[in-house]
Amino acid sequence: MEFKAVEEEELTPWRSPLARALHRNRSLIYAPYLQLAIVNLEGKPTNRTIVFRGFLEETNQLKFLTDSRSQKVEQIEQNPWGEACWYFPKTREQFRLSGRLTLVKANHPHPQLHQARQTTWQEISDNARQQFSWPHPGKSRVEASSFELPLPKSVTPPSNFCLLLLEPSKVDHLELRGEPQNRLLDQSDSSKTWSTQAINP
Amino acid sequence: MEFKAVEEEELTPWRSPLARALHRNRSLIYAPYLQLAIVNLEGKPTNRTIVFRGFLEETNQLKFLTDSRSQKVEQIEQNPWGEACWYFPKTREQFRLSGRLTLVKANHPHPQLHQARQTTWQEISDNARQQFSWPHPGKSRVEASSFELPLPKSVTPPSNFCLLLLEPSKVDHLELRGEPQNRLLDQSDSSKTWSTQAINP
Numbered sequence: 001m002e003f004k005a006v007e008e009e010e011l012t013p014w015r016s017p018l019a020r021a022l023h024r025n026r027s028l029i030y031a032p033y034l035q036l037a038i039v040n041l042e043g044k045p046t047n048r049t050i051v052f053r054g055f056l057e058e059t060n061q062l063k064f065l066t067d068s069r070s071q072k073v074e075q076i077e078q079n080p081w082g083e084a085c086w087y088f089p090k091t092r093e094q095f096r097l098s099g100r101l102t103l104v105k106a107n108h109p110h111p112q113l114h115q116a117r118q119t120t121w122q123e124i125s126d127n128a129r130q131q132f133s134w135p136h137p138g139k140s141r142v143e144a145s146s147f148e149l150p151l152p153k154s155v156t157p158p159s160n161f162c163l164l165l166l167e168p169s170k171v172d173h174l175e176l177r178g179e180p181q182n183r184l185l186d187q188s189d190s191s192k193t194w195s196t197q198a199i200n201p
Numbered sequence: 202m203e204f205k206a207v208e209e210e211e212l213t214p215w216r217s218p219l220a221r222a223l224h225r226n227r228s229l230i231y232a233p234y235l236q237l238a239i240v241n242l243e244g245k246p247t248n249r250t251i252v253f254r255g256f257l258e259e260t261n262q263l264k265f266l267t268d269s270r271s272q273k274v275e276q277i278e279q280n281p282w283g284e285a286c287w288y289f290p291k292t293r294e295q296f297r298l299s300g301r302l303t304l305v306k307a308n309h310p311h312p313q314l315h316q317a318r319q320t321t322w323q324e325i326s327d328n329a330r331q332q333f334s335w336p337h338p339g340k341s342r343v344e345a346s347s348f349e350l351p352l353p354k355s356v357t358p359p360s361n362f363c364l365l366l367l368e369p370s371k372v373d374h375l376e377l378r379g380e381p382q383n384r385l386l387d388q389s390d391s392s393k394t395w396s397t398q399a400i401n402p
Contacts (some may be wrong), residue, residue, distance in 0.1 A: 024338060025375075030290045033288060035286045037238030037246035037284070037286075043244065043282075044240070045240050045246050045282060045283060045284045046299070047236060047246075047248060048286055079244070081246060082246060083248040087231070087234060089229070089231045094250050098245070098247070112263075131402075134402070135401045136401060138400055139400060140399070140400060141398075141401055144381070147381040153212070156326055197342075198335060198341070199340060200335065200336045200340050200341075200342055201332075201338060
């Protein structure tokens with residue numbers, strides 16, 4: 001994972017506490033796992049575990065991976081709002097990161113995002129890459145042999161590989177270990193200036 | 202926690218795997234923590250960690266606690282759909298439980314739910330009860346002394362104590378340890394008959 005906690009600290013009040021939580025929970029292999037809620041085409045909530053892949057360079061956008069064939073892609077295309085809930089068991093703290101989602105599919109027009117999609121593909125593990133060759137997720141199960149495929153090449157991502165970005169505009173940080181508990185709410189206004197408020201847990 | 206895995210097994214295909222996951226992860230004090238997604242008044246998703254409190258007796262409804270002053274209560278009153286995402290780190294499996302939420306506030310008209318609210322209050326720990334005496338959650342932080350209050354009585358719940366029930370109608374169970382991974386989708390129809398389908402991870 002790549003952190004730029006020091007550089008970014010001045011920009012947002014929540015980057016540094018989040019970097020600290022990740023560091024203090026680093027012995028748990030599932031520390032980078034969090035739950036992303038979005039809204040489906042019927043206006044109902046959906047929620048799944050996803051893996052944090054670091055920040056998009058020189059931004060405060062969290063990076064995730066997804067398959068363009070997965071249901072969440074069409075849901076995000078219709079309603080681009082997400083709230084990630086990230087609980088860190090070791091330090092007993094929770095971050096709720098709410099904001100706009102951006103999907104970076106193949107042929108994304110923005111050159112830097114296009115490049116970031118390619119770089120991310122190159123950086124991830126063979127195992128992570130392999131999953132993008134699997135049969136259509138969510139469809140009726142096909143036989144196991146359909147999952148046994150040669151490793152995809154690491155240079156160019158397949159067309160179904162998507163980078164998913166979350167740009168938080170509100171971050172609610174709860175520390176259960178406080179006295180009695182501590183809770184800070186960071187919010188950014190339309191000019192992306194952040195303010196912090198202590199609130200009751 | 203109270204489980205009736207054996208009795209209920211015939212009713213729903215997901216109770217038994219869920220009871221097994223809870224059992225196998227019981228050494229983790231945070232195994233009963235899961236993330237509940239709902240939709241707010243603006244149609245955006247919200248997501249937070251909540252604690253599983255067992256099943257409502259003789260039903261397949263999951264029990265949680267909430268404070269009637271918390272924002273999620275008015276959100277649920279407007280849109281009663283929720284999706285809980287429950288990741289079990291030790292066995293590397295995820296349950297996504299999607300369904301209708303029921304709030305059981307003070308003076309709930311249904312006698313059994315009214316009773317369940319009272320019984321749940323009596324069963325929880327002093328610490329859990331104490332939080333319902335705290336100042337208004339989410340409002341500007343008040344001084345620490347406002348949190349130092351005598352323990353609430355354990356007989357009758359305070360008016361802001363709510364029981365929250367989730368009745369799943371769809372359960373998506375993913376085992377990351379499968380070969381390559383296993384994923385089962387259980388769905389109930391309008392007559393509450395469950396069917397199970399193996400799907401691609």
